[in-house]
Structure formats: structure tokens, C-alpha cells
Amino acid sequence: MKTFLRIFRPNQGQRLLLGFLFLTSLTVYSQEIYYVTPGGGAVTKDGSSWANAFDGTQLQTAIEAASTYSQSNGNVDVQVWVAAGLYKPTGTADRTISFSMRNHVAVYGGFEGDENLLSERPALNLSSPSSTTLSGEIGGAGNTDNSYHVVSNSTGSLTTSAVLDGFVITAGNADHAVEDVHRVGGGMANLNASPTVRHCFFVENTAKSGGAVHNLANSGGTCSPEFIDCHFMSNTAGISDGPGGAMYNYADLGSQCRPKLTHCSFTLNSAGNGGSLFNGTNAGGTCSPVITQCQFTNNTSTGNSGVLANDGGSPTVTNCSFVGNSASRGGISVNYSIQLFTNCSFSGNSATLGGGIAYQTGGGTTFKNCIIWNNGGSQTFFNSNGSTITGTYSLFDTEVTGYGGANNLTTAVLPFVSETDLQLTPGSPAINAGDPTSTTTSSGTTDLAGNARFYNSGPIDQGAFEFQGELPTPVSGSFDGYIYGADCESFRGWAWDRDKINTVVSVDILDGDAVIATLPAGDFRQDLLDAGKGNGQHAFRYVLPESLKDNLPHLLSARVTGSGFVLKNSPKALICQNSAEPVGNQPPVPPLPTVLIAPLTAQEDVPFSATLPAFTDPEGSTLTYALSGLPAGLSLGSANRMISGTPTEPGSFLLTYSATDEPGSTNSVSFVLTVNPASTTTVTGSFDGYLDKVECGTIRGWVWDRNKPNTPVTVEFYTDDTVWGSTVANIYRDDLKNAGKGNGAHAYRFEVPVTLKGTGPHLISARVQGSTFVLKNSGKLLNCPLPVRKGAEQPENLEMIVLGNPVFGPTLGVEVRGAEGQPLRLQLTDANGRAVADWAVEAAAKVEQKTLFLGHQPAELLFLRATSGSRSATMKVLKP
Structure with a gap:
């Protein structure tokens, strides 16, 4: 068997030193290399060279031969080189057979099969998986007959000198029906074993516990494997609350389980408890994983924790990112013990039952130098049973609650490049905002991208990425x-x-x-x-x-x-809708100017109403309205476009007002609704206005602010200290426009509430809500009987409102009140009495709405007449 002489740096037998043999001050020793290819040598298969390689069925034979050589030569480090291809633990149907690692044997995959130096092996990284695959697919299609473990290290006393480097590990299925070792670790099972695993991809392995890897320390043993530059993707822990989709770490009976995960990524792993990792203890065991420079993306759990479930385990997490992980409880973690996150970034993680990041039922979690953004707002943390969340020198979005600590910041502006790219923007408030006492001991020397953790020896940034550059000088100006x-x-x-x-x-x-x-x-x-x-x-x-x-x-x-x-x-x-407009159809046209609907003001605990202006549809079809973002207590009537109710929370609310026509085209605009705190008197302006009519049906008048001539104001109606309700003065009237009252959209119409009927008389006054300005002519008497049903008796008044007058578009919006349940006809004629539009309905709604199509009607004065029974109302309509 051929022996190769290599020169190495002291204590780094895995890295070739390019030097000269005469540098005798360096440690020099011989190292045996065994070769494996899928087909093996053409004649000789003794592993002595690529030409004489062991074949694919002899990979474990090569490992054992390397181990024997090592033990016979003072535990010298030995290598096994494995060429590209597919390798299985057995050619039989025996699911219990697995590959096993050995001390002082480094097994390398990813070779093309003609290399003479380890440095000639193709580069391996998190985006370039190895070409060498260890597969548990030993039977037919499907995984029910796959190997329980692709790699099993259960002999004990395995140290980090046992190395697996450059493999794809897949299709293990630890689903044994009996509670034994074959229920855990589909990709790799480590029992009191601490191997080194580098540049490996664990893909689509399954198990009852620990889909990809199971690390167990028991009976006083130690299990502290090291995983470096490894990727865990689409692994699954199976039964209803199966723990550890990618990895299960557990220590009992005074044992210690302390895996180290460095620069690894976890993607699309799933479980019932801990989508990526489960960390647990029993009977005095200690489980304390060390997780550094790792990425956790889109991992899920049907129960607890999309990433880390801790039942006695206490992980330390540094320079890591968490994006898009989700669970029923705790998008990142469910914690019963203690955990520490340092210089970590969190974005877009969620939980349906609380705890977008953490669901705490005991113990405590500390975030140091971290960024927590868009993880459920006020549901980011869930605490119970005296558990705590502590932040220190961390950055939270403004909606996050449920945490304590000192020197934290909040922001309403995205601190990252995007919600999935968590590197910092030049203007991020996280730059230089970390704990000034941070050191490389607590925060490491490099960030998640491998850049200097302390840029130019300056203050540390918050989050997983250090901003690499000088801050730009802001543009200044007035x-x-x-x-x-x-x-x-x-x-x-x-x-x-x-x-x-x-x-x-x-x-x-x-x-x-x-x-x-x-x-x-x-x-x-x-x-x-x-x-x-x-x-x-x-x-x-x-x-x-x-x-x-x-x-x-x-x-x-x-x-x-x-x-x-x-x-x-x-x-x-x-x-806005994503599909193309139906052929020949145009989307609804928003009310112009849109300032007619913005801003609105209401007051906490005071009844409020406001009728929003109508969109117009070029084709004259019926429109359906929606309004999103309303505060609690208010709703929109989709038929009459009226906001009504009693707001129960103060604040400013950005509302989206949309209209959809019958073919399905949508358009929208937005405006702000401000709900002032109860009993506020902070609204100021140069107001003018009248309380014109106080009748049992409606209260009408107008009000405006000379300082904001086109902005509607809110008026409220009261008697002594009792406020009966409020509405927005945003109805257009020709006389107001002609009198120079801004754009003329300053009239109001308030429907008298039932609470004012049968309890009078009442002396009604009106004022601008939130101010001390009382409308002129206030103090009108209202004395109304309780409403009674009178069969088909008609209301006294027929009221008609034209939406948008003058009319600039091809359609005219109309509202008619007072004809509920009765026949109603609308006729639009020109000045010579010629019909322009005609429409009728057998039984009108309480607020009957119609869009009349004007087509190419020339500019002129039109007349709109509404008729119901013996009652009628006529309005002039100007089409300029």
C-alpha cells in the first residue's frame, strides 16, 4: 500500500502547507490516504491510489482499514478520499446497517477522482454542495425501507479527530416502531460521540426525533460534535410532536451535550416541536449548544418553535440571522430555560398563537446587540409563568412590547437592505449602536458574512452583519x-x-x-x-x-x-389589481380632488359618521366599496359608503379606500383618519360655519377652516355635556363654492340617532370636534317622538345628493334618500327637456345609489329629477 509524505503546520493535519522539505523546524509525519470510487480499480481494489481504489460498496471497509493503520502507528491521522458518486451503507435490505466514523480518520468527499493534493478538490461551500452522496435509499421507491441512519456513531469515545468532510447525506429514515436508537437521527446519530463534520449537506432525512442529526449524551457521557459550514435542508421530525426537524440535542443522567454549529444554514426543515433544533435535558444533564454565524430561513413547526425548542436546553447564539420562520407558538423559540442571542437579526418570523420570535413559559431570553424587526408587532413575544424577555443595546420595531432592559432603541424604518437581506443600509440606526463594551470574546471576530465584526476597530453594530464602510454624508438643504x-x-x-x-x-x-x-x-x-x-x-x-x-x-x-x-x-x-383590465373595461375613477376624503378626524368614545365620496365608473357599472385599516369600533357600509360606529382607540390610522366594478377592475386611494383622545380641545383653526336645520330625520349645515380651505373638518352635536355624535363636513354645495368657501365641499348631513327620539326636548348645538368653536345658530330645539312603523307610509322628504358637481367625467353619481321600499325614477334632461339618462327601480333602498352614464354629452346645464309617488326633487347639474 502506497504511503505519501506530507508537510503540515503543527496540529493542523487537515491543511497542506506549501513549503520546502528543508524547513525542518516544522513537524513532519507520514499520512496514509485510502481512495474510494463508485466502481473501484480496474484490476486491483486495495485503495492505494485512484487507479486501485476501493469500489463504492467498500467505503466502510476503507474507513476501517484507515482506522487500523492509525491505531497501528500511534494514532496517526489518516485520510480517506471519496470520489463523486452515490454510496449506500449496504447492498442488502438491512435498515440497521450504517456508515460509521472512526477516531483519527478524516473522510473527504467531493473529488473528481484525479487529484493528487487535497487543495485540488473542487471548492465546497453553502451554495455548492458536494458531488459525493451518502444515501439511505437502499430499497425500493419511497422511504419506508430506507436505512434508519445513513451515518451512526454509537461506539462511544468518538472525538473531533473523526472527520466527515464534503458529503451530501440524504434519505435516512429513523422511523422504527419501538422506542430505541432507530427512532432518532435519520442522517446521523451520535451517541456519546463528538465527531467533526464539515462542508456537508443534510437533505431530506426523516426521523421520529432529529430528522437529520441526533446528538445524545447519556450515562455520564459527552456528546459535543462540531458542525462547520454545513447545510440542513428539508429534513423532518415525524410524529405529532416530533422534536428537532434538523437536529435533536439531549443530555440526561449528569451527561453533557454541547454541539458546536459554526457557519451553518438551516432551511425548510420542519417538526412538531423545534423546526430546526430541539435542546432538552433530564436528570441533571446539561445541553448547551453553541451556535455561531448560522442562518435559519423558512423553518416551520406545527406546534412549538419554528427554530429552537428548549426544554432545559440553554443555547448560546451569536452572529446569526432568522428570516421567515414560523410555528403555531414561537416563530423562533419556545423556551422553558435560559437562552442568549448576541448580535442576531430577526425579520419576518411569525406564530399563529403568539410569540413571533419567542413563546416563553419559563426561564428567560436575553437579546444583546440584536435587531428585531417585523416579527408580529405586539405579538413578537409571549411571556407566561414569570418568564422574561430582556433586551440590551438592541433595536426593536416600534410595535414590539413585552420586553425589558436598558439602552435599547426603536425604529419605524426598515433597518435592513430588505426584509430578507439583513445587511445594514448606510442610514440604519443599528450602525455603531451596539454595546460599547462588546469584545471579540462575546461577539466573535467576524460577522455572518465573514467580515470584520469591529469595522476599523470602531463601535460594534447591532445585528448579524457589520456595516462595512464609512457612513455617507447626508444631503442637506431647506x-x-x-x-x-x-x-x-x-x-x-x-x-x-x-x-x-x-x-x-x-x-x-x-x-x-x-x-x-x-x-x-x-x-x-x-x-x-x-x-x-x-x-x-x-x-x-x-x-x-x-x-x-x-x-x-x-x-x-x-x-x-x-x-x-x-x-x-x-x-x-x-x-391595486394584478391582472390586465378586461377588454374594453376601464377601472373606476377616484373622486377628484381626493382631498375630499382626507384627512378625517373623530374622537375616542364619541359616535362618528362620514360618507365617503363615490368613485365613478366609465362604463356606468355598479361599484363595490371596501375600506381597510379602520380602528376598532368603526365599520364601512359598502352600499352607502358611510363610516359609522364609535371609535374605541385613539391614534392615526392610514386607510385604503377601494372600489371594484362589475367586471372586476379595482382602483384605490388612501387617507388618514385621526381619532383624538377623549375630551381633547387641541384642534385649532380659523373656523366658520352654521347649524342650518335640526329636524327629526337629519341635522344639516356647513363648516370650514379658512386656513385649510379644501380640507374637511369634523363637526359634533351636543347638549350641555352630552355628545350625541359627529360627522364629517365634506358634502359639496354650489352656494358654498360660489361664496368662496374653498372647493365648496364643506356641508354636512347627520342622521338623528334613535337615542335622541322619545327623550326630548333637546337643545342641539354643534361645534368643530376637538375645538372650542361653536357653529353659528346653535341651540336649536329638537323634540322627536319614538319612531313607529306606519306600514307603507311615505317619508315626508325626498332627498337627493349629486356626487361631484360639476361633473368632469363621463358618469354622474347620485344618492337618493327617503324612498325606501317605494318606486323611484331618476331622469336627467338637458336645458331643452331632452332626455339624457333615465332609470327606475321598483323598491328603492334606504340609500339608493346610481351611476348615470353621460357618454359624450356636450358641456351644458343639465337637470336631474327624482320622483317617488307624489314626491319629487330636482337639482341642477353642471357639465363644464
């Missing part, structure tokens, strides 16, 4: 800007710098916290010039790409590029 329009067609606004009045500035368009476009704000607008904004060339229009038309909510905002200045009236929420 900026101003505004978003004036957003729908499914475009996102529009303006921005300028008062210090450089004619210079075009760039704006970043953001979807949430991700920049999706950068464009110049250089379009001309006359109103900007008239308002003194330099030469008026400061507007922009961003056409929405198809990627944003996916039926999902998007939060659009804009900021001056390179600065922190966010344009006023940001953000805008949109939900």
Missing part, C-alpha cells in the same frame, strides 16, 4: 414637499430646496421602507410657480409598475434622496 395624489395609475407630488430655489432635487419612492425608484422632481406646475416655489419645475409623477399591482397593500412614500426629509402627506396606502 427642503419642502408634498404628496398630492396617489392611485393605481400614478404617485404624484413635488419637492424643492428653499436654499436652491431653481435646482431640481431627486426623490426616492419607497414601498414601505424599501426604495423602489429614484427620479427627479423636475416637472413644471403653474401652481408651484404661483406659490413662489422657484421656477415651478419641482413636481414629479411616478407611474405605478405592474409589480405593485398584485392585490396586496403597498405603503408608498417619498423622501429627498440622500436626506431624511420625507414629503408631507406621506405615506399613501394602495391596493
Whole structure:
């Protein structure tokens, strides 16, 4: 058998030193190499060379031969080189047969079969799996007859001198019906064994416990294997609460289980308890995994913990990332003991029953120098039984609750490049924000990407990645800007710098916290010039790409590029359909101007109502309305577009208002609803308004703010200290427009609530909600009987509202009240009495809505007449 002389650095027999033989100060020893290929040598199969290699059925024979040689030569380190191909533990149907590792034997895979030096082996990393596969697929199709363990190390006293490097390990199935060793570790089982495993891929292994790997220390033994640069993907722990989809670590009877996982990745593993790892103890055992520079992505659990389930286990986790993991309880961990996360990043992890990151039922978890973003908001942590979450020098999104600690930061802005790429952006608040006393002992020398953990010896960053570069100098200026329009067609606004009045500035368009476009704000607008904004060339229009038309909510905002200045009236929420418009069909047209619906104000614990302006449909079809983002206590009537109810929580709520036509086309706009705290009197303005009519059906009038001539205000109705309700003054009236009251959309109509009927008389007053301004003519008497049903008796008044007058589009929206259950006819005629549109219904709704199609009707004065029985109402309609 051929012996090769190699020169090595002291204590690093696995790494070849390129040097010269005369450097006699280095340790020199001989090392035997055994070769294995799928077919073996053509004549001789003694493993002495690639030409004389053992064949694929003799891989374990080669390992045993190497072990014998090592023991016969003072435990010298020996290597086994295995060429590309498929290798199985046995050619029989015996599921109990596995490969086994031996001390001082390093088994290397991934060779092409002609290498003379280990350094000539093709590179192996987390994105390039080995070409050499160890498979438990020894029977027919399916895994029911596969090997229980592809690799089994159960002889005890196995040390880290036993090395497995460069293999794909797959198709193990530890599903034995009896509670024994064949129920754990489909890919590898280590019993009181501590091998070294490098550059290995554990793929699609299954077990009752520990789908890929089972590490067990018992009877006073030690199980401390090291896994370096390994990838665990799509492994499964099987039964209802099967623990450890990728790895099961357990110690009992005073034993110690301390696996080390360094620069490994865990993807798409699943279990009933611990989608990636389960760490447990019993009877005085100690289980304390050390997890460093690892990535955990999209692992799942049907029960506890998408990643780490700890039942007595106490892992230490450093420089790791966690993205998109999920479970019923605890997206990352379910903890009964103690665990520590240092310099870790968490994004997009979730749990249906609480604990997007941690579900604590005992013990405590500490996050040091970590970033916790978008993991369930207030459901990020779940604590019970006195358990605690402690943060120190960590960054949390603003919605996270349930943690204590000191020197933490919060942010409402994405601190990462994206929600899946957790490297830091140049402006991230996590840069240089870690514990200033951190050292390489506590945080390591490199981050998750392998870069310096302390860049230029500076302060440490929070999270798994250290920002590698100098912080950019922010763009400065005296900026101003505004978003004036957003729908499914475009996102529009303006921005300028008062210090450089004619210079075009760039704006970043953001979807949430991700920049999706950068464009110049250089379009001309006359109103900007008239308002003194330099030469008026400061507007922009961003056409929405198809990627944003996916039926999902998007939060659009804009900021001056390179600065922190966010344009006023940001953000805008949109939900846009992803499919092409049906042939010949156009989407609904939002109300113009959209300021008619924004902003709205209400008050906590005060009844509120507001009728939203209607979209118009170019084809005249019936529209269906929806409103998302409403606070608790409020709802939208999809038929009458009325927000109603009593809000029970204060705050600002960004609402998305959408309309869908009959063929299925959708458009949307957004606006803010502000719910002021109870009894607030902080609203100010230059108000004017009247309480015109107080009748048993409705209360009507108008109110506006001279300082904000096109912004609707909220008016509330009260008697002494009792507030009966509130509504938004956003109905258009010609007389208000003609009188110079802004855009004329400042009238209100408040339906008298039942609580005011049968309890009078009441002296009704009105005021701008949240202010001390009382509308003129307040103090009107209201004395209404309780409502009684009078069969088919008609209401006294027939009320008609035209939605958008003048009419600029091809359709006219109309609302009629007072004809409920009765025949109703709408007729639109021109000034000469010629019919333009005619529509009838046998039984009108409480609020009957209709869109009348005007087609190519020329500009002129039109007349709209509503008739129900002997009652009628007529309105002038101007089509300019």
C-alpha cells in the first residue's frame, strides 16, 4: 500500500502547507490516504491510489482499514478520499446497517477522482454542495425501507479527530416502531460521540426525533460534535410532536451535550416541536449548544418553535440571522430555560398563537446587540409563568412590547437592505449602536458574512452583519414637499430646496421602507410657480409598475434622496389589481380632488359618521366599496359608503379606500383618519360655519377652516355635556363654492340617532370636534317622538345628493334618500327637456345609489329629477 509524505503546520493535519522539505523546524509525519470510487480499480481494489481504489460498496471497509493503520502507528491521522458518486451503507435490505466514523480518520468527499493534493478538490461551500452522496435509499421507491441512519456513531469515545468532510447525506429514515436508537437521527446519530463534520449537506432525512442529526449524551457521557459550514435542508421530525426537524440535542443522567454549529444554514426543515433544533435535558444533564454565524430561513413547526425548542436546553447564539420562520407558538423559540442571542437579526418570523420570535413559559431570553424587526408587532413575544424577555443595546420595531432592559432603541424604518437581506443600509440606526463594551470574546471576530465584526476597530453594530464602510454624508438643504395624489395609475407630488430655489432635487419612492425608484422632481406646475416655489419645475409623477399591482397593500412614500426629509402627506396606502383590465373595461375613477376624503378626524368614545365620496365608473357599472385599516369600533357600509360606529382607540390610522366594478377592475386611494383622545380641545383653526336645520330625520349645515380651505373638518352635536355624535363636513354645495368657501365641499348631513327620539326636548348645538368653536345658530330645539312603523307610509322628504358637481367625467353619481321600499325614477334632461339618462327601480333602498352614464354629452346645464309617488326633487347639474 502506497504511503505519501506530507508537510503540515503543527496540529493542523487537515491543511497542506506549501513549503520546502528543508524547513525542518516544522513537524513532519507520514499520512496514509485510502481512495474510494463508485466502481473501484480496474484490476486491483486495495485503495492505494485512484487507479486501485476501493469500489463504492467498500467505503466502510476503507474507513476501517484507515482506522487500523492509525491505531497501528500511534494514532496517526489518516485520510480517506471519496470520489463523486452515490454510496449506500449496504447492498442488502438491512435498515440497521450504517456508515460509521472512526477516531483519527478524516473522510473527504467531493473529488473528481484525479487529484493528487487535497487543495485540488473542487471548492465546497453553502451554495455548492458536494458531488459525493451518502444515501439511505437502499430499497425500493419511497422511504419506508430506507436505512434508519445513513451515518451512526454509537461506539462511544468518538472525538473531533473523526472527520466527515464534503458529503451530501440524504434519505435516512429513523422511523422504527419501538422506542430505541432507530427512532432518532435519520442522517446521523451520535451517541456519546463528538465527531467533526464539515462542508456537508443534510437533505431530506426523516426521523421520529432529529430528522437529520441526533446528538445524545447519556450515562455520564459527552456528546459535543462540531458542525462547520454545513447545510440542513428539508429534513423532518415525524410524529405529532416530533422534536428537532434538523437536529435533536439531549443530555440526561449528569451527561453533557454541547454541539458546536459554526457557519451553518438551516432551511425548510420542519417538526412538531423545534423546526430546526430541539435542546432538552433530564436528570441533571446539561445541553448547551453553541451556535455561531448560522442562518435559519423558512423553518416551520406545527406546534412549538419554528427554530429552537428548549426544554432545559440553554443555547448560546451569536452572529446569526432568522428570516421567515414560523410555528403555531414561537416563530423562533419556545423556551422553558435560559437562552442568549448576541448580535442576531430577526425579520419576518411569525406564530399563529403568539410569540413571533419567542413563546416563553419559563426561564428567560436575553437579546444583546440584536435587531428585531417585523416579527408580529405586539405579538413578537409571549411571556407566561414569570418568564422574561430582556433586551440590551438592541433595536426593536416600534410595535414590539413585552420586553425589558436598558439602552435599547426603536425604529419605524426598515433597518435592513430588505426584509430578507439583513445587511445594514448606510442610514440604519443599528450602525455603531451596539454595546460599547462588546469584545471579540462575546461577539466573535467576524460577522455572518465573514467580515470584520469591529469595522476599523470602531463601535460594534447591532445585528448579524457589520456595516462595512464609512457612513455617507447626508444631503442637506431647506427642503419642502408634498404628496398630492396617489392611485393605481400614478404617485404624484413635488419637492424643492428653499436654499436652491431653481435646482431640481431627486426623490426616492419607497414601498414601505424599501426604495423602489429614484427620479427627479423636475416637472413644471403653474401652481408651484404661483406659490413662489422657484421656477415651478419641482413636481414629479411616478407611474405605478405592474409589480405593485398584485392585490396586496403597498405603503408608498417619498423622501429627498440622500436626506431624511420625507414629503408631507406621506405615506399613501394602495391596493391595486394584478391582472390586465378586461377588454374594453376601464377601472373606476377616484373622486377628484381626493382631498375630499382626507384627512378625517373623530374622537375616542364619541359616535362618528362620514360618507365617503363615490368613485365613478366609465362604463356606468355598479361599484363595490371596501375600506381597510379602520380602528376598532368603526365599520364601512359598502352600499352607502358611510363610516359609522364609535371609535374605541385613539391614534392615526392610514386607510385604503377601494372600489371594484362589475367586471372586476379595482382602483384605490388612501387617507388618514385621526381619532383624538377623549375630551381633547387641541384642534385649532380659523373656523366658520352654521347649524342650518335640526329636524327629526337629519341635522344639516356647513363648516370650514379658512386656513385649510379644501380640507374637511369634523363637526359634533351636543347638549350641555352630552355628545350625541359627529360627522364629517365634506358634502359639496354650489352656494358654498360660489361664496368662496374653498372647493365648496364643506356641508354636512347627520342622521338623528334613535337615542335622541322619545327623550326630548333637546337643545342641539354643534361645534368643530376637538375645538372650542361653536357653529353659528346653535341651540336649536329638537323634540322627536319614538319612531313607529306606519306600514307603507311615505317619508315626508325626498332627498337627493349629486356626487361631484360639476361633473368632469363621463358618469354622474347620485344618492337618493327617503324612498325606501317605494318606486323611484331618476331622469336627467338637458336645458331643452331632452332626455339624457333615465332609470327606475321598483323598491328603492334606504340609500339608493346610481351611476348615470353621460357618454359624450356636450358641456351644458343639465337637470336631474327624482320622483317617488307624489314626491319629487330636482337639482341642477353642471357639465363644464
